[in-house]
Amino acid sequence: MIRLSNVSHTYGDGPVLEDLSMSVDPGEVLAIIGPSGVGKTTLLRVLALFVRPSSGTTELDGRAVWSVGESERLALRRRIGMVFQEASLFDASVVRNVEYGLRVRESWRERLRSQFRSVLGSNGTSEAVEEALEVVDLDDSLEQDADSLSGGEAQRVSFARALAYDPKYLMLDEPTSDLDPRNTGLIEDAIGTARERGIGVVVATHDMHQAERIADRVGVLLGDGFSEIGPTERVFEDPTDDRTRKFISGELVY
Amino acid sequence: MALDPAVDLLPALLDSPFREGYVSSIVYVSLYVSVIAVSLSTLVSVPVAIVMGFVDFRGKQFVKSVINTGMGFPSVVVGLLVLFAVSNQGPLGSLELIFTKEAMIMSQFVLATPPITAISLAAVTGVEGNVRDAARVLGGTRLDVALVVIKEARYGIATAVLAGFGRAISEVGSVLIVGGNITSSDGISKTRTLTTAVQLEARQGRYETAMVLGAVLVAIVLLVNAVVVRLGDTGGMGR
Secondary structure, three states, X not given: OEEEEEEEEEEOOEEEEEEEEEEEOOOOEEEEEOOOOOOHHHHHHHHOOOOOOOEEEEEEOOEEHHHOOHHHHHHHHOOEEEEOOXXXXXXOEHHHHHOHHHHHOOOHHHHHHHHHHHHHOOOOOOHHHHHHHHXXXXXXXXXXXXXXXXXXXXXXXXXXXXXXXXXXXXEEEOOXXXXXXXXXXXXXXXXXXXXXXXXXXXXXXXXXHHHHHHOOEEEEEOOOOEEEEEEHHHHHHOOOOHHHHHHHOOOOOO | OOOOXXXXXXXXXXXXXXXXXXXXXXXXXXXXXXXXXXXXXXXXXXXXXXXXXXXXXXXXXXXXXXXXXXXXOOHHHHHHHHHHHHOOOOOOHHXXXXXXXXXXXHHHHHHHHHHHHHHHHHHHHOOOHHHHHHHHHOOOOHHHHHHHHHHHOHHHHHHHHHHHHHHHHOOOHHXXXXXXXXXXXXXXXXXXXXXXXXXXXXXOOOHHHHHHHHHHHHHHHHHHHHHHHHHHHHOOOOO
């Protein structure tokens, strides 16, 4: 479980997150919805152990992440995957991109050996890489250059890249905001597969219909923390918080 | 009266633009000095560029301006400073490096380092932040992230190295001062490079030799530039 307790985070000109507490379990999909600029990306970066919050605690599977040593934190960080709004692929082939997470987990000796094998052209694609690309329906594009992919394909590769090393948690920062319906559908299916595999998924989105479609729980982030967080159906149909109701019905909250 | 063939042949030999081994030895000295200087410079410049691209520290802006100033630093002044350093009274006097290839390597190292560092730094900082972030969230250590950045910036770094090589091989002032433009008694170059040889041959009126040497120099520089342009145009030669 990833648990944030009383987390606040400040960037230069003011607080982005204020006294926020939440948790994510393996095997659930939690959607974070809220207007732009409310701190969804920062929250995901905190959850991915990418950003150390200004105050509060971040726990992963019972360990206080920012109190442990660097090497243990790296090991904890490696239980989490993240997909950004932009695909951010490396200038290399699809397969090289997807296997990156596996490579960095190998020892230097193993990495040198596989580098050597790939120079000789005898480096087979690992099963995990093929499986991850199958999930996003791109298992026939292994050797394609990343920069020749369409935006939707690149984002799917980006998803496969985070899935390949079998993370326990997956943070998705508006993964479908620039995509067409077909690619959006494929990413949503992939999120479903991730959940079936027992991965805890947090997805930031401003598409409320998407949140309704894919999430077990929804957190509504409105300026100063969650106005509401709970089971998807309950939050959408019977919000207890007045601001949540206004946000969901499309009225301006602030 | 019979002429002494040695006396007869000597002027002809001196006049010939292609004295045995002369041109090739000059090309060899030029390439030797430039390649070693640029290699050493690359070993220093690229790590410096990467550290500067990654780490914020006090005085970073100052270091950047020093590097940029270094790109336009007059080569004769560099030559003079290296000459002082390696001269008998200088701090490196005991190494007896004056008028040697090693002294020339030192001065070319000083000249090539600023452009290689500056262009590499531009390439490294040009790698988008989200690519670095991706390497990190995928579980990379700092070293892994640095390696990703080097890989992403590889064409820019290659361009930097070739630009440094271009500066080194076509440079004349400092190698003339610290190398002395010397040949051995059999006409084989010791510290004579293509540039200093062209300068000398032209001054002595041996224009054919100067032209041949100049053409070789131009060919080398054009070849290097062609590689730079190709790297810039295509983003590389396959991957």
